[in-house]
Amino acid sequence: MEAFTQHTGIGVPLRRSNVDTDQIIPAVYLKRVSRTGFEDGLFAAWRHDETFVLNQEAFRHGSVLVAGPDFGTGSSREHAVWALMNYGFRVVISARFADIFRGNAGKQGLLTAECEQSDVEQIWKILEHEPGTEVAVDLADMTVRAKDFVTTFTIDDYTRWRLMEGLDDIALTLRHAAEIDAFEGTRPAWKPTTTEAHAG
Amino acid sequence: MATPTTRADGPEDTTTQDGRSSGGRGRTLAEKIWDAHVVRHGEGAEPDLLYIDLHLVHEVTSPQAFEGLRLAGRKVRRPDLTIATEDHNVPTVDTHLPIADPVSRTQVDTLRSNCEEFGVRLHPMGDTEQGIVHVIGPQLGLTQPGMTVVCGDSHTSTHGAFGAMAFGIGTSEVEHVLATQTLPLRPFKTMAVNVNGELRPGVTAKDIILAVIAKIGTGGGQGYVLEYRGSAIESLSMEARMTICNMSIEAGARAGMIAPDETTFRYLQARPHAPAGAQWDDAVAEWRALCTDPDAEFDVEVDIDASRLTPFVTWGTNPGQGLPLSESVPDPELIADETERFAAEKALSYMGLEAGTPLRDIAVDTVFLGSCTNGRIEDLRAAAEVLRGHKVAENVQMLVVPGSMRVREAAEAEGLDTVFLEAGAQWRQAGCSMCLGMNPDQLSPGERSASTSNRNFEGRQGEGGRTHLVSPLVAAATAVRGTLASPEDLTE
Structure with a gap:
């Protein structure tokens, strides 16, 4: 995973x-077996709507989503x-994220920056007043800046550290392979396996 | 003999054989399962490393995970704790033929070649054990109390009905579990959902969970494991408990669970992968300790009076936008919170509904009975009982999609297929089907459904499709009357 320290790009309200x-x-766009090419399905239903924000020229190349x-x-x-x-998005700003989505984002290097809803409203106003305005997000000092407006965001310390270091979870876990082996040695014999049926 | 649950590297708060905490405050069921699976306690901000007892795999969220293993030269650590099935993409008609959609076919073929290469047991289309991943785990007896269960699917919370800690994960985590059989996780907060009182006739587990979600909201459970407790929960069958735990994610929760009891043990005994002989006794002794201690404290508690519940349906585009069937489409003007008012306005516009319309007057085009929420034998029985002697209304199509091939087989043995077919419903093969429309079972733009599934999101059942979430009883009555209805409406 690519390390993330700061990012500046067009904000999309x-x-x-x-x-x-x-x-x-x-769901119909989930059928690919690679990790690429999913941009076509992004907000698919809304992209038929001319007034949808990503269909407006000023926001088309946005990289900071403010939701x-x-x-x-x-x-x-x-x-x-x-x-x-x-x-092309690198950051999503919202007052609240669903747990699984936030976890997935952290694994892939998409920054989920949690701000107060009042700050989100403030950024929306700035972006709508002047479409194409850039938003600067700094993970080191956990700030978001749009024009003169600056606020802080929250993210858990561990995810922040992993993002800043660009670390891969599996490699981190495999450092503890001996402890996994030891744990497996203590599992009760009756715990089920998918390969062996006991009853039936 | 019962196996002690204490680990050498476990928490200080040690556990005795009866599951009571020997010091400090008691623990909740979720905390006990967590503690028993900690491979390694995280230092500082680092999460704990948790062991995973069972990993369920399907074709949609696994291809990129297997590809990741291949690129890194890694193996599946425990193929014997992993099982795969084909469910999301599979057609529910003509299943003897190759899948017509080439992209769906590629995804299913990719799962087959990955399972072959990495040595993972797979139940493909046409197999007697094939079905929705959350239906086959319990059916095979693979889901047991006290286990950690994961799957690249948010409805993994279903398995919590057995007193397991079961939650959905993303594809990166699928790869992590395949490679290490563990996951780095931070403890969840705990919420007790106390449901007491006796349910009235015609009110089901689906109505309980829709009422819970309407009460706490789609974000109310974020960061929490919900433990459903109380007399109304204890009186439910295992299948009904699965319906409740299944939709925990719709309240934003990571997992939902119910403490195991005699109902759980009776369901499990003699299932293919349940412990047998002396091991059964060892297992049951340990399972009996899987309950929240009387002196344990939940972070939050919510109370629901089951005796006051009536059939519940959704009117909007998230599962929290629901009301009793006897009420009318709400007026957004009357919603004080601005964000919610705006969401309600958008929902009504998408759903093509006007404020004040009685919910019973809403006409549907399609009725879908199935999914990991309500695609089990008891759901089919309940719906068939309502349909017996009636016909599906003209201009309404009803799809009945069993959750697994075993459910289909059991339904046919009881003659339920005949009841559905005689009423004019379609009797299909097993799979996720119209719950999310990855296969050809989709709504057309503007088409309206009453669906026993779990999500009424915009476009979930097909672009432009409009979904009302309902129980199997309401689904069947709605199919007959053509407008949202409960079985009572058919006798009037």
């Missing part, structure tokens, strides 16, 4: 709450994160 993962990418609360609810599909990243 998405004035909707409860943006679920079926809206981020509908309403409860972003990423619903399905566990990591495709939602891939679709956002394949499109």
